[in-house]
Amino acid sequence: MSWYPGDLIPYLPQILLGLWVSIYISVLSFLAGSALGLVAYRAKAGQSATLRRISSAYIEVVRNVPLLVVLYLIYFGLGQFGINLDPLWSALIALTINNGAYVAEILRAGFDSVPQGLREAAQALGMNSRQTFRYVVFTPGIRRVFPALTNQFILLFLFSSVASVIALPELTNALMTVNSNTLRTFEVFALGALLYYAVSSVLAIGSRVGEKRLFRW
Amino acid sequence: MGDYLQYLPPLARGAGMTVILCLIVAVAGSLLGFGIGLARASSIGVLRWISAIYTNFLRGIPLLIILLFTYFALPLLIPGAVFSQLESGAIGLTLFVSAYIAEVVRGSIESVPQGQYEAAEALGLGFFNKFRYVIVPQAMRVMVPPWVGILLAMIKDSSLVSVIGFVDLTQAGKIVGTTTMQPLLIFVFVGAVYFFICYPLGRFGRWYETRLSISLARTPDALQVLVPAISDLIGSEPSSDLGGKQ
Amino acid sequence: MISVRDLHKSFGKVEVLKGMSCEIAAQEVVCLIGPSGSGKSTFLRCLNLLESITAGSVIINGHDLRDPKLDKIVVRKDVGMVFQQFNLFPHMKVLDNVMLAPMKVGKRARGATELKARELLEKVGLSDKADAYPSALSGGQQQRVAIARALAMDPTVMLFDEPTSALDPETVGDVLEVMKRLAEEGMTMVVVSHEMGFAREVADRVIFMDEGVIVEEGKPTEMFDAPRLERTRAFLRRVS
Numbered sequence: 294m295s296w297y298p299g300d301l302i303p304y305l306p307q308i309l310l311g312l313w314v315s316i317y318i319s320v321l322s323f324l325a326g327s328a329l330g331l332v333a334y335r336a337k338a339g340q341s342a343t344l345r346r347i348s349s350a351y352i353e354v355v356r357n358v359p360l361l362v363v364l365y366l367i368y369f370g371l372g373q374f375g376i377n378l379d380p381l382w383s384a385l386i387a388l389t390i391n392n393g394a395y396v397a398e399i400l401r402a403g404f405d406s407v408p409q410g411l412r413e414a415a416q417a418l419g420m421n422s423r424q425t426f427r428y429v430v431f432t433p434g435i436r437r438v439f440p441a442l443t444n445q446f447i448l449l450f451l452f453s454s455v456a457s458v459i460a461l462p463e464l465t466n467a468l469m470t471v472n473s474n475t476l477r478t479f480e481v482f483a484l485g486a487l488l489y490y491a492v493s494s495v496l497a498i499g500s501r502v503g504e505k506r507l508f509r510w
Numbered sequence: 511m512g513d514y515l516q517y518l519p520p521l522a523r524g525a526g527m528t529v530i531l532c533l534i535v536a537v538a539g540s541l542l543g544f545g546i547g548l549a550r551a552s553s554i555g556v557l558r559w560i561s562a563i564y565t566n567f568l569r570g571i572p573l574l575i576i577l578l579f580t581y582f583a584l585p586l587l588i589p590g591a592v593f594s595q596l597e598s599g600a601i602g603l604t605l606f607v608s609a610y611i612a613e614v615v616r617g618s619i620e621s622v623p624q625g626q627y628e629a630a631e632a633l634g635l636g637f638f639n640k641f642r643y644v645i646v647p648q649a650m651r652v653m654v655p656p657w658v659g660i661l662l663a664m665i666k667d668s669s670l671v672s673v674i675g676f677v678d679l680t681q682a683g684k685i686v687g688t689t690t691m692q693p694l695l696i697f698v699f700v701g702a703v704y705f706f707i708c709y710p711l712g713r714f715g716r717w718y719e720t721r722l723s724i725s726l727a728r729t730p731d732a733l734q735v736l737v738p739a740i741s742d743l744i745g746s747e748p749s750s751d752l753g754g755k756q
Numbered sequence: 757m758i759s760v761r762d763l764h765k766s767f768g769k770v771e772v773l774k775g776m777s778c779e780i781a782a783q784e785v786v787c788l789i790g791p792s793g794s795g796k797s798t799f800l801r802c803l804n805l806l807e808s809i810t811a812g813s814v815i816i817n818g819h820d821l822r823d824p825k826l827d828k829i830v831v832r833k834d835v836g837m838v839f840q841q842f843n844l845f846p847h848m849k850v851l852d853n854v855m856l857a858p859m860k861v862g863k864r865a866r867g868a869t870e871l872k873a874r875e876l877l878e879k880v881g882l883s884d885k886a887d888a889y890p891s892a893l894s895g896g897q898q899q900r901v902a903i904a905r906a907l908a909m910d911p912t913v914m915l916f917d918e919p920t921s922a923l924d925p926e927t928v929g930d931v932l933e934v935m936k937r938l939a940e941e942g943m944t945m946v947v948v949s950h951e952m953g954f955a956r957e958v959a960d961r962v963i964f965m966d967e968g969v970i971v972e973e974g975k976p977t978e979m980f981d982a983p984r985l986e987r988t989r990a991f992l993r994r995v996s
Contacts, residue, residue, distance in 0.1 A: 357662075357708035358701040359669035361680055366701065369687060370694035414843035414902075417804055418857035418909060419832040428856060432847040454572035458673050465574055472582070479583040486571045486579065493570040510847050510889040 298480045304471040311467025312488055318463065319450040322385055326392025326449070327442075333397035334404070335426075348397070355394035361455055363387045368459045384456035384463075392449050399445060403438030404430055436508045443500035447493050454489075464488065514695070517686045521696075524682025525703055527596075531678060532665050534600050539607030539664070540657070546608060547615025561612065568609035573667050577602040581674045599671035599678075603664065610660045618653040619645060651722060658715035662708055669704075679703060757782045757944055758803065758913065763812035765798055772798045774968035775812070780946065782912075785939045787955035787976075788948045790965035791991060796948040799965070800915050803946065804835040817912060833861065836906030840918040842898040844890040844905070850877070851886040854905045862909060869908075876904040880934050896927025900934055907938075914938065916947040950995065956980055964988050 301308075336348035355363070368383040378386070407430045415425040435442070457466035468485040472478050549561040568576070581598035585591045593601070622645050630640040672681035683700035687693035758780040765773035772795045780786050788796045801807040802814060805821060805828045814821040819831050845853050854873040858864045877883045880900040882893075890898055899919060906914060916935065920928040932954050939945055939958045949955065955962050956976045963973040964983075972979065972988045983989050 353709065354701075354705065357666075357705040357712065359666040359680065359704055361669040361672070362683070362697055362701050362704065365680070365684060365687070366694065366697045369684075370697050373692065373694045408841075408843075410839060410841050410843040411845060413806055414837075414839060414845075415857075416806060416828075417832055417835075417837040417839075418905070419829045419861040420857065421829060424860055428860065429845055433845075436847070451570075451572040454574040455670065457574065465572065465578070468575075469578070479586050482575060482579040482583050486567075486575050489572055489575060490567060490570040497570075508847075510891055 296480065297477055298484070300475050300477045301471065301480055301484060304475065308464065308467050308471060308484070308488070311462055311464035312492070314461070315450065315453050315463040315465075316492070318381070318384055318388065318456065318461075319446070319453045322388035322392055322453070323446050323449050325385070325389040327396045329389060329393030330396025330400060333393055334400045337397065337401070338404075352394045352397055355391055356398075360387065360391050360452060361458070363390060364455060364459065380456065380459045380461035383459060384453070384461050388449060388453060388456075391452075392445065395445055396442070399438050399441045400434070402441070403436075404434035406437055407434050439504050439508070440500060443496065443503070447496050447500075450496070451489065451493060514690065514692070517690060517696075520686055521679070521682050521699070521703075524677055524679040527677060527682075528665075528668055528679040529707075531596065531599060531603070531671065531676075532661075532668055535603045535607055535664060535668070536661055538600070538604045540611055540661075542604060543608035543611025544615055546612035547619070550612055550616035551619040565609040565612045568605060569613070573602070573606050574670055574673060576606050577670060577674055580605075595671070595674055595676035598674060599668075599676045603668060603671065606667070607660060607664050610663075611657060614653055614656045614660065615649070617656075618649040621652050622648045655715050655719040655722065658711060658718070662711050662715065665708055665711070666704065757784070757817060758946070759813075759815040761813045763799070763802065763814060764810045765795070765802055765807060766810045771810075772968055773802070773810075776965075776968070776970055777812075778963065778970060778973070780944065782944055783942045784960045785943075785945045785958055786947070787959040787962045788946065788965060789950070789952070789955065789962060789991075790971075791994075793967075794965045795968045796965050797917050800837075800917050800946060800948055803913075803915055804832050804837055806837075829861065833909055834911055835913045835915060836909055836911035837915045838899070838902050838906055838917065838919050840922050842890075842895070842902045842922075844898050844901055846890050849887050849889055850882065850893070850901050853890070853901060854908050857905070858908050873904070873908060876907050877901070879907075879937075880904045881930070894927055895923045896930045899923065899927075899931045903931075903934055903938075913944045913946065916945065916949065918948050918950070920949065920951055952980065952992075952995065964991065966991070 333348045333351060336344040337352070339345065364383060364387040367378060367387050368380070371378060404426075411429050411433065412425055415429040420428070453463060454465040456463055457469060460466065462470075464485060468481050472481045475481065546561045546564060549557040550565065552558060577599065580602035581593060581595070584598075584601075585593055626644055626648065627640065630644045635644065668678060669680040672678050672684065675681070677685070679700055683696050687696035690696065758778075760776055760778050760780075763773050763776040764771065776795075776799060778786075788799065790796050798807055802809050802821070803816065809822055812822075816831060817834055819826060819834075821831065844850075845856070848856065851870070851873055854876060855866075855869045858869045858872070859866060874883060874886060877886055880903055882897060882900055882904070885893060885897065885901070890901070893901065903914075903919075919935070920931050923931065928951070932951060935945070935947070935954070936958050947954075947959070959976050961973060962976050962979040964971045964979065964987075966987060972983060972985050974984075979988070980992065983992060
């Protein structure tokens with residue numbers, strides 16, 4: 294079998310643009326999803342029984358339903374109500390919803406593992422539960438699950454490829470387009486795999502370095 | 511609502527295909543993953559190295575890329591090979607899952623305390639027996655919850671096989687949804703089916719994990735674990751004073 | 757100051773405190789001794805409502821701890837606590853550990869709080885560690901910071917739950933020194949401890965607890981040299 298990687302060169306800008314879109318939607322969804330996850334965690338750990346139930350239901354549904362189905366629900370399903378979201382918004386919302394549930398569980402593991410003694414010390418000093426969480430539980434909790442959180446981001450980045458099925462021009466979609474244009478299937482997908490691998494490796498290394506830098510205590 | 515019942519068969523067929531695919535991948539992926547995991551944990555440098563590249567790479571790229579590659583690109587490498595959608599999906603998903611299972615297997619083997627290896631060797635157990643009777647059984651217990659977690663994720667990830675055209679539950683849902691112009695209803699139904707397949711598995715995994723942490727807290731020390739295992743091996747009575755400790 | 761009448765505390769079906777009564781006057785230093793499981797720590801933790809009270813009455817500085825309308829925070833501002841495991845906040849520098857509660861709970865201004873915090877660190881002998889993180893400090897140093905942190909809230913009562921039990925023997929002395937000076941300055945202190953030397957030297961009163969009740973109490977000299985009850989004698993024999 295012969296190799297013609299050179300045929301891809303004119304398409305490199307398109308592919309790199311796709312990579313940029315993948316990174317872009319991953320970052321946005323991760324930030325929004327983490328905020329959502331924090332809210333879901335607080336609801337689940339909070340006083341109101343209704344909020345606890347809603348939050349648990351949200352987390353369980355997302356953990357047991359494929360991302361692709363959620364994406365189709367948003368992209369195709371909402372169209373029935375006249376809400377026609379474009380691929381970008383559909384992808385962002387689906388990824389955010391998906392990420393939020395997993396982040397909520399990661400946060401739960403982190404915050405629940407903060408030693409009870411720290412909480413008691415805060416209470417003994419007169420702090421109420423919101424202050425205790427914000428000043429004493431939050432930072433040590435995040436520290437404990439920092440690797441899990443960065444791993445979640447990497448997973449999100451890899452699964453952002455799912456958005457290609459609704460024609461969002463992210464990396465996988467770009468690869469499929471270039472493939473149909475050049476028919477250099479092997480070279481295209483090999484390049485794609487290498488690009489994804491490079492980014493996820495950089496993120497993994499960055500996570501280890503970041504952990505040491507951010508948490509010097 | 512009644513006219514939608516005609517769409518139940520294709521959806522059921524799709525669900526059936528999902529189940530078949532998942533069963534194949536669960537078995538193949540676990541076997542392959544177990545083997546690679548042992549290689550990852552072994553003391554033979556070359557084996558560790560190669561399996562490390564395998565798991566590292568496969569976990570660092572999207573499943574969709576693996577599937578697209580398997581379906582479109584792999585046949586080009588092997589002249590005359592054509593993979594059906596089921597075959598490509600199964601191969602791709604198996605490779606993907608095996609990498610994660612391999613890491614779990616490695617982690618669980620490495621979690622067995624060094625003391626166990628030493629006690630086994632002190633009792634004269636050779637390489638194979640040591641692993642078979644002492645290390646692997648202990649590793650197995652720890653392995654179950656993450657392994658169940660991976661299989662659960664695999665059931666959801668199997669939905670991506672629909673992208674290469676395989677008519678699994680998700681693809682059936684997409685076809686029926688667009689045909690009936692009721693995508694919301696259909697996809698909610700599809701989601702519910704996945705939910706009822708996955709949720710019990712998740713509950714089992716969590717139950718097992720709770721049980722496991724209780725039993726790990728009561729784990730006896732090396733000798734008490736080894737003596738019954740060895741007496742099974744060599745078919746003799748355990749010596750009386752050690753027997754008394756049980 | 758502190759008035760306890762027939763205090764009962766149960767955890768589910770298990771009754772840990774079975775009717776304790778005592779009065780602690782202002783500026784008094786009271787040491788609680790007794791075997792493990794006797795309920796000493798539980799009693800202490802009832803005093804600042806870390807544990808709820810099942811029955812009986814506890815009144816601290818006029819606050820009735822059983823009043824459902826009582827805001828726990830009001831009590832806790834008045835009652836400081838030092839824990840066996842120090843419980844310093846690991847992600848904050850020592851100075852910030854001391855400053856956190858006065859600013860967020862007491863709503864005091866940063867400038868004044870910092871001044872006070874540095875004074876307190878000076879008082880416990882650790883002003884040079886103000887910018888260090890707890891992980892860089894020894895156990896004894898961490899405990900002294902914990903004392904400063906509790907003092908920053910200007911409590912009228914200080915509770916000590918086995919403050920030196922988790923420390924290496926070399927550092928125990930430094931912490932006891934600080935506690936001794938605190939007592940000399942007139943702080944009301946309730947101390948659960950195994951340090952009999954400290955009790956003998958510093959305490960105004962020693963209370964011996966066993967199985968959830970007060971068995972005997974009295975001045976240190978009475979308790980250590982001539983205990984009335986055999987149970988007390990037996991315990992003291994075991995620990996010396």
